[in-house]
Amino acid sequence: MHTAMSTTEIFLIAMLIIFTVPYLVWRIGRTDHYAPLVVVQIIGGILLGPGILGAAFPEYYRFVFNPQVVTALNGIAWWAVMMFVWVAGIELDLRETWRRRRETGVTAGLALAVPLLFGSLAAMLMLRFDGWAGPNGQSWQVILGIGMACAVTALPILVLLMEKLDILRQPIGQRILRYASMDDVAIWGVLACILLDWDRMGRQLGFLAGFAIAAFAIRRIMTRIPASDRWYVGLVWLAACGFAADWAGLHFMVGAFLSGAVIDADWFDQKQMDEFRGNILLAVMPVFFLSTGLRTNWDVGGLAVFGAAALLLVAAVAGKLAGIHLAGRLLGWEKGEASIVGWLLQTKALIMIIFANILLDKQIITNETFTALLLMAVGSTMLTIPVVKPRLARLAHLRDKKG
Template structure:
């Protein structure tokens, strides 16, 4: 089989099989297409398809095909993370700073601590930690992965529930946005390399100066020029972050977070996110699946994934419940918000990819985090629907 043929067959499988499965499942609200695509990527990886049909798997996913898919996946996730950064609304968070800081802080700190403690208890074997990683990096990284919320998936769920543009929906977005900003900042701390501190300090200084210039440029540019300028800005910052020893995805998020969404418009950003999810991200999901390995952890991977899932659910819900008690929320809001903030898929998987690339976690730990992310996201929608039904019944 020639490499172009193998590449086209791989692309056909990527875009066809998950969609058919999703349609066959009736497009369930608790099973968004992105989750089916992630699971499909796992099934197509060496853990399942490669184990059952090793010859066919090797013939389809040749080194050349994997290289081509990897390039598309890297560009897809850079664009996706950049848009996630654009979706941060820091001025709105500042205007409601007491509510936002209290809720986002507790919704971050509690699952982070519980996740790190869980990792310390169930991931004692060296098979879980990346080669050369310090223990504090590993524990903090796993804790942060348990605390992150997938803002783009949260937007999708809020839209399906009909509360995206409501005051409650905007509050939830504020909490998730601030949490994600802090998580990405702490990830940069984890990735700091003592041997590259000079470069990283230089990058931080240059990025601050470049941000001032970029904001002036975007403010003055006309609408037609802002999109190509945004792509140039994204690539420059990603290259700078990678040069400094940080991951290029950290640079992509930073590049988006310092720009104002008003310069592009919410409808345009929504369209970008939808197009990236439809056209490019399925390739990233397959690439993620191809990195999923079970052989080193066996059934322990599932046990650790379930332990991490428990830490995620308990941590987010307890953190939000504490915020509700402090701030005096209406009855039922803590339950609804606590479940919606469980949306982990995509951002948690991207986060785990970065830690795997930088040697903070092992492939086995990556697999456990991926499973926990998928399960958490699948729980979010049905439990949120129950919370809304219970709240409406109380009001009635």
């Protein structure tokens, strides 16, 4: 039967699984409070991946998720997340970011530095035992890599969760988007340092210089063309920036976000923007969430991995909350404000998984380390909605605070 099916038919079987299984678990299990659909989709991808489904039913896994099908899914996934992050960038008000550059810089800096420190200390403790450093990983690379994984914020997931909480377009949502976007750009520069890829660091500087010139040009073009053409030109700009950023070693999602950030939201109809984002989320983002899990090849490796995951989760959450509370104290925030911001910014999931996958591919960390980071990322994401939702209800007036 397998040989009688074409790649197209097998691809559609995979799409059927991707859209059906997580939805049924989410809807029938009523998991929305502690595990929104996006979280179920990520976990579903991990369960359907080579580490679990592939290990239990290797012939079935090789049939459905064969290399041709996985390649097709990855292509859809890359474009889906690029469009989604592009829209998030458009909705970020850069003028407000510049006006509030001190507040943004202090908060984003501490939101990155403190959990990086906590995660690095946790990594140093882990390295006292064997099995966490990969064959090509020097101690400083492993420590900095794990520390950065604890500091990262998953921008695409954060956007989804803020939309679910109905704060994405409110002032507090824009503030959090500013903080997260600054930190996520820094991640890929740190990764270049970890990988000692000095050639790519030169490319990154070239990309940033070229991007500044191109951004000036695209802004002039967008104001001079009909509104109906801006969507098409915007997507061309998105593809170009994604390619250039990935070529430079900054990752295509950084280019996607920057390509949107230099575009003004008021150049587009707000209703059309909402519909566009909703269609992306409904039609193609599930492929991204599932395909990320499908690319993970991990080994549980015993109870020590769960202990390490718990340690990393404490370091990531405590570090992020400590950093944001320190920022709040310096900036004079009111009681409870730092807690809401901190819990939202500790969301991990996809960006951290991508980051850790690169470290695993380069053999800087082991499968056991990757598994611990993966469990930490899923745990941090599942904590977000249950913790933040009641706090927002008690401090509803903070939704309108700009900083």
